[in-house]
Amino acid sequence: MAKSTNPIRFGINPRGMPYEKVVSVAKTAEDAGFDVISFSDRPPEPSLEGWTFATAVAVQTKKIAVTHSTLNIPFRNPALLAKMASSLDVITGGGRVILTIGAGGQETHYRSYGAAFGTAGERVTDLQDAIAIMRGLWANETFSYQGRQFSVEEASAPPKPLGPIPFIIGAGGPRMLKYTGAQAEGCIKNGGWPESHEQYLELLGQVEAGAEEAGRDPSTVRRVLNGTGYIGDADPDSVLPETFGRRGGLLGNAAKILATIEEWVELGVDTFQLQFPNDIIEEQLKQFGAEVVAKVKR
Numbered sequence: 001m002a003k004s005t006n007p008i009r010f011g012i013n014p015r016g017m018p019y020e021k022v023v024s025v026a027k028t029a030e031d032a033g034f035d036v037i038s039f040s041d042r043p044p045e046p047s048l049e050g051w052t053f054a055t056a057v058a059v060q061t062k063k064i065a066v067t068h069s070t071l072n073i074p075f076r077n078p079a080l081l082a083k084m085a086s087s088l089d090v091i092t093g094g095g096r097v098i099l100t101i102g103a104g105g106q107e108t109h110y111r112s113y114g115a116a117f118g119t120a121g122e123r124v125t126d127l128q129d130a131i132a133i134m135r136g137l138w139a140n141e142t143f144s145y146q147g148r149q150f151s152v153e154e155a156s157a158p159p160k161p162l163g164p165i166p167f168i169i170g171a172g173g174p175r176m177l178k179y180t181g182a183q184a185e186g187c188i189k190n191g192g193w194p195e196s197h198e199q200y201l202e203l204l205g206q207v208e209a210g211a212e213e214a215g216r217d218p219s220t221v222r223r224v225l226n227g228t229g230y231i232g233d234a235d236p237d238s239v240l241p242e243t244f245g246r247r248g249g250l251l252g253n254a255a256k257i258l259a260t261i262e263e264w265v266e267l268g269v270d271t272f273q274l275q276f277p278n279d280i281i282e283e284q285l286k287q288f289g290a291e292v293v294a295k296v297k298r
Contacts, residue, residue: 001201002208002219004270008261010293011036011273012285013069013226019048019056026057028282030064032289033297036098037061038069038273044109051084058092065095069226069273070102070170070188074115074123078130078150082137083157085165094162099134100188100224102170103127116149124176126150131167131183138165168224174206181210186222186271193227193248197267204268222270225249229274231257231288240277249274254291261296 012029014022014037026037037057041050054066066088071081081099089097103123104110110117118126129147136143137157144153166185171177180187187207194200208218227249230236236251250257250272261272276284 001204001268002217003266004221004223004268005217005219006222006270008265008296009035009222009271010288010296011038011067011224011271012229013038013273013275014278014281015040015047015275017278017281019053022053023057023060025281025285026061026064028285029289030061032285033293034064034285034289036065036067036271036273038067038100041068041071041075042106042109043075044112055088055091058088058096063096065098066092067098067100067168070100072102072104072109073127073130074104074110074117075113076130078133079137079152079155079157081130082134085134086138086157086159086161089161089163089165090159097161097165098168099165100168100170100186101127101130102190103176105190118149120173121175122148124173124179127169127176128179128183166222168222171207172203177203177206178210178213181207181212181218181221182214182216184221186224188224188226188273193225195248200267200269223268224271224273225264225269226273227275229276229284229288231284231291239280244275244277250292254295257288257292258295261292 012034014025039050039054040047050068058066085097107117126149129150133145133152136145138161142154142156168186168188169180169184170188170190171180172190211218211221228244229249230239230251233253250260
């Protein structure tokens with residue numbers, strides 16, 4: 001296992017809040033030192049459309065990056081997504097767009113929208129084709145590519161992004177994990193917080209093997225965990241809603257959270273994206289920023 005050489009980052013995953021509240025939360029998170037805000041991309045669910053939501057928040061903040069957890073390729077034409085991403089990169093001044101993408105797992109969502117939904121292996125191939133198309137369009141004036149589901153022919157997608165737009169892949173299976181290590185800028189563990197150190201190290205080992213086989217330094221691949229956030233002395237179970245599901249993340253007082261961060265950083269993690277309780281989220285972000293983020297980043 002290679003310890004990450006990337007700076008530690010903190011992100012938030014606001015869910016189930018109205019637009020105006022999320023804008024306020026994003027500004028509070030930005031002021032508190034958080035680096036990323038992540039949005040859902042499940043169109044059938046009762047929330048604003050993910051890309052529109054991220055764009056609206058990005059133009060009302062100054063530096064926090066926007067991403068999704070995850071942006072699902074079966075819903076997205078990659079040539080158009082390349083143009084959408086580069087356009088947002090230009091609008092927001094560069095360096096604030098992260099494409100966290102997945103092959104898609106909720107079959108009923110795609111079927112209900114008439115979106116093609118292949119086998120797991122086919123969807124991995126489609127994701128690989130999508131990345132090849134997007135990178136090709138950003139790097140060339142025109143680009144052609146023939147994929148399984150996605151193809152382009154002498155396509156162009158100006159404007160060019162102001163700088164590199166990173167791909168972080170939601171991966172769980174061996175093929176996707178190795179591909180992530182070989183080709184992506186980062187990986188995010190599917191299914192939330194790891195059940196154990198051993199489970200996480202097994203997944204990370206496959207990412208690192210893919211990086212090494214491709215001649216890359218595994219320590220440069222960003223490693224992201226999604227989890228729950230709560231800072232305070234109360235029992236987290238008394239504060240967190242049941243809808244948060246299995247408890248796992250950065251929970252407890254500042255000393256306990258800092259120890260948990262150190263524990264996972266030693267195992268290779270460099271990014272923590274957290275969902276805080278909605279009813280106290282802005283107070284939580286301020287406290288977490290002052291007592292945790294500021295100490296980790298100093």
